[in-house]
Amino acid sequence: MSAERIFAPSAAIDLTSARRQGLRIALAVSVGFAWSLASGEVMPFLAPLFAAQFLTADRRPLALSQALGMVVLIMVVGQALAVATGLLGDRPLALLPLLWLLFFTCFLMQGANRGGAAVFLVLVMAIIVPLLGILQRDLGGSIILILVKAVITGAILSWLAHAAFPDPAGSSAPTTAAPVALATPWRAVASAFILLGALVLCLVDSRLSTAIVIPITVASLLGQLDLATSGRTALGLVIVNLFGGIVASFAYVVLSLDPTLWWLFLIVLVVGLLFGGSAAAHEKTGKVYAGALTIFLILFGLGVSPLPGTAAESFSTRIAYVLFAITYALCAAALFWPRRHPVPSANPR
Numbered sequence: 001m002s003a004e005r006i007f008a009p010s011a012a013i014d015l016t017s018a019r020r021q022g023l024r025i026a027l028a029v030s031v032g033f034a035w036s037l038a039s040g041e042v043m044p045f046l047a048p049l050f051a052a053q054f055l056t057a058d059r060r061p062l063a064l065s066q067a068l069g070m071v072v073l074i075m076v077v078g079q080a081l082a083v084a085t086g087l088l089g090d091r092p093l094a095l096l097p098l099l100w101l102l103f104f105t106c107f108l109m110q111g112a113n114r115g116g117a118a119v120f121l122v123l124v125m126a127i128i129v130p131l132l133g134i135l136q137r138d139l140g141g142s143i144i145l146i147l148v149k150a151v152i153t154g155a156i157l158s159w160l161a162h163a164a165f166p167d168p169a170g171s172s173a174p175t176t177a178a179p180v181a182l183a184t185p186w187r188a189v190a191s192a193f194i195l196l197g198a199l200v201l202c203l204v205d206s207r208l209s210t211a212i213v214i215p216i217t218v219a220s221l222l223g224q225l226d227l228a229t230s231g232r233t234a235l236g237l238v239i240v241n242l243f244g245g246i247v248a249s250f251a252y253v254v255l256s257l258d259p260t261l262w263w264l265f266l267i268v269l270v271v272g273l274l275f276g277g278s279a280a281a282h283e284k285t286g287k288v289y290a291g292a293l294t295i296f297l298i299l300f301g302l303g304v305s306p307l308p309g310t311a312a313e314s315f316s317t318r319i320a321y322v323l324f325a326i327t328y329a330l331c332a333a334a335l336f337w338p339r340r341h342p343v344p345s346a347n348p349r
Helices: 015-038 046-057 064-088 092-111 117-135 142-164 185-204 213-222 231-257 261-281 286-304 315-336
Strands: none
Touching (some): 015 046, 015 142, 015 286, 046 142, 064 092, 092 185, 185 315, 213 231, 213 315, 231 286, 231 315, 261 286, 286 315
16 A cells, blocks of 8 residues: 555655655665664664654754754763663652653643754653663663764764765755644643653563563654544554554565675665655655654664564564554543644634
């Protein structure tokens, strides 16, 4: 099924610019994934994931000041999370309110269209640091170093992608169109509780102790659900995100036929063109395809390089995690998000 048929057509955009941006995303994630795996990174999906976030957030190259600001933000917030997790890890009633407050702040900024890619980076960090800090203590303080290194590598990958596919001289790269801010503070409150619930589930259920994809998928979906204006678009959102997990499973099978670094690079390049090209070509639904790419990178990354001290799980189990996260996020949002009230017509008859 073609993903384009699921959603209504997007606004007209510069197709040449969109193709160029799709090539940038595909190149960044494929080179980043292969490089991270060859370098022995514990979580090889992080650097390409952050690079994709930088590229989908804005079609202009990331400014050096923005990159430095994100690195400082990751170091400060990450260290604060690590200290809080170390001190309060055995007292969840004290730790969880702090995490909720951070989730709430991120969703509030997301709803106001502020912060750009940095907001999702903080959400990912606020999931990974407590989850691995409590359940994977062998990683210890290296979690912050892993995240900082991934952000720096992601920024470098985005710059290399722009250098490989530059905009023509004299043209200005269009910024990614920002959607109209529709989220309310009450929705941010509900979203923070929904994400906290997914994180708590992974902490208390030993079967989900390595299911890092569940809270990250929930965080990604909560940022996409504003697009679901009808049952049809909600179904399309589910299908595209689940498709990311199915593609990861198929890609892993293909990689097993020839488990070489070059073959892995080509596989991720093709998938990057599929999802990254769609993210660049659809202004309204771009973040849905970016979310599917996020799911693919996490599942595929955990498949080729599972977390230390954990066994590689079957892809059917991982896809079940994604399906559960999608179902949980949709049902929880339907139950707890405040209802939208229709705006009265300016010219009533």
